[in-house]
Amino acid sequence: MRYVLIISTLFLLTSLPAWAQKDMKATVIAANQAFMDAYAKGAVGMDSFYTTDALLMSPNSEAIQGNVAIGKFYKYVFDSGIKRMKLEAIEAEQQGNVLIERGRYTAYGANDTQLDTGKYIAIWKQENGSWKLYRDINNTSLPPH
């Protein structure tokens, strides 16, 4: 019977993080800060923020698949004129194996001119012990131009 107690305790401990609906805003805010810093420094190594099987679902194209292609896309976006990205997490909770984040982005050009602002949903998953972006979709909140 001692084993039942041990097994049930182990089950409780291992299943708790997935079972509980947990506020993970602090984790997401820290990860977003690292993302913004790396982007502002030239958008080099942005692939490290995404899982190998990630999908970046940006407007006006099919989804970009995989962290390598996504990294190249951010470099292209930076070189095309978006010099800084601001990400603001509004909510972030853990559900099962994932974090679900909803937030607002703002994109800035040279001299900190605001170029765009909009909203996003990001699904984060753990890969090699770190939370990485697994699904990432956004759209503008500005009227059509």
Place this chain on the structure above:
Amino acid sequence: MRYVLIISTLFLLTSLPAWAQKDMKATVIAANQAFMDAYAKGAVGMDSFYTTDALLMSPNSEAIQGNVAIGKFYKYVFDSGIKRMKLEAIEAEQQGNVLIERGRYTAYGANDTQLDTGKYIAIWKQENGSWKLYRDINNTSLPPH
């Protein structure tokens, strides 16, 4: 000790649906079919597919908050010329209390002319025993026009 066994069994049974990462594509496909049917019939009662605290994050505006406002929005979209919506679930899994769906949409006008196609992420939650849309974001895959 008998109680430990009963309690651990109860815990296992009640936590399993949330703990397991479960393919829910069939559930989502059925719900999407009901959504498409209601939309094609004039987009009346679309509020019933969304939770009271839902957010519809459509492009070119701030998020629309709550099922009532979202219902009115769909009626407006229908009257403005989008007569049919096709939703195709690509993946749908349960994580914790939510279903996460990724899919492709196509919008049709009069005479089934294709007006737009794009991608979406939908987060579903249970409300009064039914799965309803809680967070819903989409963007076009067509080039800017």
